[in-house]
Amino acid sequence: MPMVEVAQVTKKYDGGFEALKGVDLAIEEGEILALLGPNGAGKTTLISIICGLVTPSGGDIRVGGHDVITGYRESRRLVGLVPQEINLEPFEKVLNTVRFSRGLFGLKRDDALIEDVLRRLSLWDKRNTPIRELSGGMKRRVLIAKALSHEPRVLFLDEPTAGVDVELRRDMWEIVADLKARGTTIILTTHYIEEAEAIADRIGVINHGRILLVEEKQSLMTRLGRKELRISLDAPLSALPAVLQGRGLELEEDGHMLVHSYDSTAERSGIARLMADLAAEGIAVRDVSTRQSSLEEIFVSMVHGSEDAA
Numbered sequence: 001m002p003m004v005e006v007a008q009v010t011k012k013y014d015g016g017f018e019a020l021k022g023v024d025l026a027i028e029e030g031e032i033l034a035l036l037g038p039n040g041a042g043k044t045t046l047i048s049i050i051c052g053l054v055t056p057s058g059g060d061i062r063v064g065g066h067d068v069i070t071g072y073r074e075s076r077r078l079v080g081l082v083p084q085e086i087n088l089e090p091f092e093k094v095l096n097t098v099r100f101s102r103g104l105f106g107l108k109r110d111d112a113l114i115e116d117v118l119r120r121l122s123l124w125d126k127r128n129t130p131i132r133e134l135s136g137g138m139k140r141r142v143l144i145a146k147a148l149s150h151e152p153r154v155l156f157l158d159e160p161t162a163g164v165d166v167e168l169r170r171d172m173w174e175i176v177a178d179l180k181a182r183g184t185t186i187i188l189t190t191h192y193i194e195e196a197e198a199i200a201d202r203i204g205v206i207n208h209g210r211i212l213l214v215e216e217k218q219s220l221m222t223r224l225g226r227k228e229l230r231i232s233l234d235a236p237l238s239a240l241p242a243v244l245q246g247r248g249l250e251l252e253e254d255g256h257m258l259v260h261s262y263d264s265t266a267e268r269s270g271i272a273r274l275m276a277d278l279a280a281e282g283i284a285v286r287d288v289s290t291r292q293s294s295l296e297e298i299f300v301s302m303v304h305g306s307e308d309a310a
């Protein structure tokens with residue numbers, strides 16, 4: 001049974017805006033799913049519905065087998081949500097803030113557990129510091145500590161690294177990796193393809209309230225990735241010789257670099273023939289390298305494709 005099951009979920013906000021138009025999604029226990037999508041795609045709406053904070057207009061949502069509406073208490077108990085906005089009480093101290101969050105779930109106080117959570121997030125030394133004296137990065141850690149205070153099995157992170165510096169982003173990724181190692185299922189939304197590429201097992205792309213695809217990260221990158229063969233030449237060419245024209249080849253770097261783009265999954269890449277033709281033309285090759293398109297390029301072309309179709 002998937003840990004999170006979303007079937008045919010729709011959401012029409014008051015005012016008539018359709019934020020979700022029939023979303024299906026299944027998330028297995030222990031995996032990290034990154035939901036990628038531009039502003040307004042429906043990411044926050046979707047995770048708010050799964051966490052029981054927004055009522056869907058239609059469809060079925062289950063967490064750990066519990067319906068998020070009829071089994072709200074059970075499903076809510078299983079999820080932790082790290083929101084996008086920092087919504088902390090400025091004068092409260094770190095330890096009390098996190099303890100209080102656990103209390104909201106009606107759970108018994110557990111100081112050892114809270115200490116463990118705070119230590120893992122490097123917040124233990126700050127436990128008696130009021131929130132307002134913390135840096136932005138520390139506040140984000142407090143949000144995570146709060147979300148973990150009731151030992152959720154699924155953690156939602158809504159744009160965990162929006163607007164944070166590179167170092168903090170890497171820290172966040174380490175925290176996520178540690179949670180995964182402990183068996184937590186993680187769903188994060190992000191604008192940063194780099195983030196999905198770094199930490200996700202699977203990637204879902206959402207735009208205009210529809211899921212465009214959900215796929216294993218590796219297979220997505222291989223399937224949609226264009227590969228480039230970059231051939232560095234001994235002597236620059238002023239133009240492509242006639243025999244090389246019309247084959248998707250381009251000259252770059254003032255004629256010093258010949259670039260051949262090809263589909264890495266195609267049966268014939270044309271590389272052998274290209275090298276033979278270069279030799280026959282007397283064009284000496286200095287070096288050869290390959291480059292695969294990043295998830296960023298894949299994503300941009302996919303979202304643009306969906307916009308053209310809409």
Ligand SMILES: Nc1ncnc2c1ncn2[C@@H]1O[C@H](COP(=O)(O)OP(=O)(O)OP(=O)(O)O)[C@@H](O)[C@H]1O
Nearest residue numbers: 013014017019037038039040041042043044045046
């Ligand atoms: N309470 C609301 N009432 C009306 N419309 C809303 C409400 N909340 C969100 N929307 C609209 O629904 C759409 C989806 O919003 P949502 O916050 O889910 O997108 P998102 O993918 O999380 O975007 P972002 O990356 O900017 O956070 C947006 O067009 C937004 O304006």
